[in-house]
Amino acid sequence: MASTVAVELPHGGFSFDNCKRNALLEDKGFKAPKAYKTGTTIAGIIFKDGVVLGADTRATEDTVVADKNCEKIHYISSNIYCCGAGTAADTEMTTQMIASKLELHRLETSRKPRVCTANRLLKQMLYRYHGYISAALVLGGVDSTGPHLYSVWPHGSTDKLPYVTMGSGSLAAMAVFEDRFKPEMEREEAMKLVQDAIRAGIFNDLGSGSNVDLCIITKDKTDYLRTYQEANLKGVRQGTYRYKRGTSAVLKTEVKKIVLEVIDTQVKPQAMDTD
């Protein structure tokens, strides 16, 4: 009898099935939809007690702002966070992949993960794809050897520096850093500096905008301040555009009632059997 439908069980890793077809479609003149880019300003700085990471919150689709408040500071482990610039899907998936690899590593070694380990995992993965995974990252954290800050480029090269910026707004942010960075700053001073650097990116770069997110990592704790500062407030709506009920003409209505499962749990006190 003819073969049954081949069951496709997902088995991880990239699949290149559609490449030939897609190339053919593009030849025929099909315009593919664009991927979200983060077009970002991300920055990191090492201060006296740890690391401060900052990012803006705009995600763009060509020149249209797709997401006005997206999260660009990704969790790698409790003491390591990573800001991502470039293609949004790539930064999201790469940081998730490295986070899970690091977690498995942590379980095997029973030690708090080191920033250099995360760095090595990232650069090895990005180099394997020779820059096709467009993820430019600022990786920072505090481990047993102290605070560390790395910048990782899409082709797999990394730099270990006291202050780094990446993304389309990196020049604006770097200008602020170069002017005011000092080694061994205090926490408040460092936060103000990163915030100002990101603001420079938000107001001077087209690809960055909206709010500032900060993440302060020290030896004992991590503060993830989502929307630390709302640099751009949305205008207050002056009028309401509600339509009267019945404005839209309807051809056909189908109502599907959903039967909700009623799960009844009764908890009765029972004497413990201690014989």
Added chain:
Amino acid sequence: MAMKGKDCVAIAADRRFGVQAQTVSMDFDKIFEMGPHLYIGLPGLATDVQTVSQRLNFRLKMYELRENRKIKPKTFMSMVSNLLYERRFGPYFVEPVIAGLDPKTFQPFIASMDLIGCPMITDDFVVSGTCSEQMYGMCESLWEPNLEPEDLFETISQALMNAFDRDAVSGWGAVVYIIEKDKVTKRLLKTRMD
């Protein structure tokens, strides 16, 4: 597009299926039901719309068999994201929009994705498709928080219809699903058929 309301979500789409300028059919379904409270809209290349929805259905059924419970919308979003990112180099040309209520708490949830699976969760509305710029404009103007299901229906219908009236390759009918805790209302709208 999808919008959040007060304890409800709405998802709507046009119904045209065409080959560039030629309209082939006016009853092409782009919104698929993935669970009693979970719907996904898939605009884009028609063949990929069907492939992705079928593959997704398969993965969802496997999940429900293994876990023996209904999937949460956020987990479903990760599942779609994973499916699309697997084909990062050679993507499916779809840009999904997900709308649903959490199976236990009935919290409304909406999200959208780009063609390689970057998730975007918002609290107001999500749009996707050829006339996305027009839809952004309409939604920004019309949406307000905490709309009742009836008002949400009017808002999303007007936003969708006025947006695709300004796009030559979208339109030819519209379908709107309003998903509430105890029922899902599917309405076909009377639109311009040009």
